[in-house]
Amino acid sequence: MTERYISLAGAGYQLSAILHQGAATTGVLLIVGGPQYRVGSHRQFVKLSRYLAAQGVPSMRLDTAGMGDSSGGKAAFYQQTADIELAIDAFFQQCPQLTQVVLWGLCDAASAILIKLNRPDPRISGVILLNPWVRQQQSHAKTMLKHYYLKRLLSRQFWHKLFGGGLALRRSLSSFWQTLRASKTATVAATAQLTVTEQNYVAAMLSGWQQFNGKVLLISSGNDLTAQEFLQLCADNPAWGKCLQDAGHYPISDASHTFSSARWREQVEQQSYNFLQTTK
Known part of the structure; x- marks a missing residue:
């Protein structure tokens, strides 16, 4: 070789x-x-x-x-x-x-x-x-909602941490809300520059x-x-x-x-x- x-x-x-x-x-x-x-x-x-x-x-x-x-x-x-x-x-x-x-x-x-x-x-x-x-920003937010947050909501560990006090609920909800808003942001038009x-x-x-x-x-x-x-x-x-x-x-x-x-x-x-x- x-x-x-x-x-x-x-x-x-x-x-x-x-x-x-x-x-x-x-x-x-x-x-x-x-x-x-x-x-x-x-x-x-x-x-x-x-x-x-x-x-x-x-x-x-x-x-x-x-x-x-x-x-x-x-x-x-x-x-x-x-x-x-x-x-x-x-x-x-x-x-x-x-x-x-x-x-x-x-x-x-x-x-x-x-x-x-x-x-x-x-x-x-x-x-x-x-x-x-x-x-x-928009595409990443959509992906996070579908492949990260959805998996967390379906996770037994997530709910165990939530009710066990091991999860910063306010911070988690804030992060989720920001991601949801970003996913709805209008896509930037394609440019021919x-x-x-x-x-x-x-x-x-x-x-x-x-x-x-x-x-x-x-x-x-x-x-x-x-x-x-x-x-x-x-x-x-x-x-x-x-x-x-x-x-x-x-x-x-x-x-x-x-x-x-x-x-x-x-x-x-x-x-x-x-x-x-x-x-x-």
């Missing part, structure tokens, strides 16, 4: 990456979400790349600017398009047999990938999105997905509010729902946000490899 460090020259900064070589003509570029670097939580990204390399699939694990061994100032995930494009170019230079690339990202890295798709690249044949980040910001990045994600002609796989965790928030958005918004309907979706019902057990990680690895076979 061959893996080596490479440095990518950006505009006044250097990006660091680990290249895992393979003979296949489709490669996988792993975009790393924050705050972490190219190894990933519980070494998930290392293990995924080594699994793919064992199947002959080349991959690259990237530290975006300001993270890990990369220099420069750290940019928000919705401003990482230039880093992703730089990495794609370097990947094809380092692996001249490549004809296409699949982008892979967890959490806000998945969001960054969808935003990048607003600048189409015919070399991108597919994207694998794990628990994309779409956190906004060229500059992606914290206020319009969800609209930019949708726009990128709608423009993309390649294949999409969503892998979602059942035990994760971020994943549930994303799925709730797709259920509430017809445009998002249409995108998800046209994509592949592999839910892992009991998985944590970062797929922290060996069983969950292996499912992610297998599904990622299976998806690559469909992009040929």
